[in-house]
Amino acid sequence: MRKTLTLFSAVLALTATPTAAFDLPEGVRAIIEAAIDSGDPAKVATVIELARQTHPEDAAEIDALETAFRTGQEAAAQQQAAAEREAIENAGIFERWGGKGQVGAFRSTGNSENIGLTAALRLEREGADWTHLLRGNADYQESRGVVTRERFLAAYEPRLQLGDNLFAYGLTQFERDRISGFSARYIVSGGLGWSSIDGDGISLALRAGPAWRYTDFIAEPDRERLAGLAAVDSDWKVADRITATQDASAVVASNNTTLSSLTGLEFGVTDRLSTRVSYQVDYESDPPVGKVDTDTITRFTLVYGF
Secondary structure, three states, X not given: XXXXXXXXXXXXXXXXXXXXXXXXXXXXXXXXXXXXXXXXXXXXXXXXXXXXXXXXXXXXXHHHHHHHHHHHHHHHHHHHHHHHHHHHHOOOOOOOEEEEEEEEEXXXXXXXXXXXXXXXXXXXXXXXXXXXXXXXXXXXXXXXXXXEXXXXXXXXXXXXXXXXXXXXXXXXXXXXXXXXXXXXXXXXXXXXXXXXXXXXXXXXXXXXXXXXXXXXXXXXXXXXXXXXXXEEEEEEEEEOOEEEEEEEEEEEEOOOEEEEEEEEEXXXXXXXXXXEEEEEEEEEOOOOOOOOOEXXXXXXXXXXXX
């Protein structure tokens, strides 16, 4: 607040002429300066408007006070933005990370039908131009010593902001799902994306680009293919503590297409803790012999944000 007032005083001194006469009554000027000292633009606007109505003959002096306040506010905002950018650029590699962790239960259908445990972690670090995303999740279940669900996924996605909405992305992803017939699947991709956030609490991100995919099947020869990747991520804040999410992706290759859809609904309990229910559908156009083409999984989890 003191910095804003100092900037206001400096601007006022520069805009006033050496011979300027201040005819505005002391009491009115004191009220305006008190509003300016508060740093509240709405309060300043109200006081300035009342001053103009009651002292129209002093409009020039009132205008000078208002101009000095606005100029000081703009200068303070620019200083704050510059300080924030400097802090981001100078942050260490382990600083400025945030994210969410999940733990709960799942029910799956398709190549396996059972109930088990699930856990997930999403980390995000937003810099001045770069954003780094780390994702991981695991579903696991045993029945009488026999593994009936074993699915792991880990992904790293850096993004470079090219404009207000346009960004370039890279993606490296590992997946393991022995029940569905493969012990490892790797995807490397890069391309362009577009993102936006509107005033109704809806955020949307689209990305697409070429991809390379290698799959290590358990009972079939390995496959290595060039493919195309397209994905959409959207969040909608339905109410103060209710958020709906929809993530979908497609990896299209010459002999096999993989489609994935994850729909979720999150209910906030506290500022950091929430509950989530989600439904995921995975489709393989050419699954391994003896496997079905569609898997579904329903998860019920507790989510902690940090």
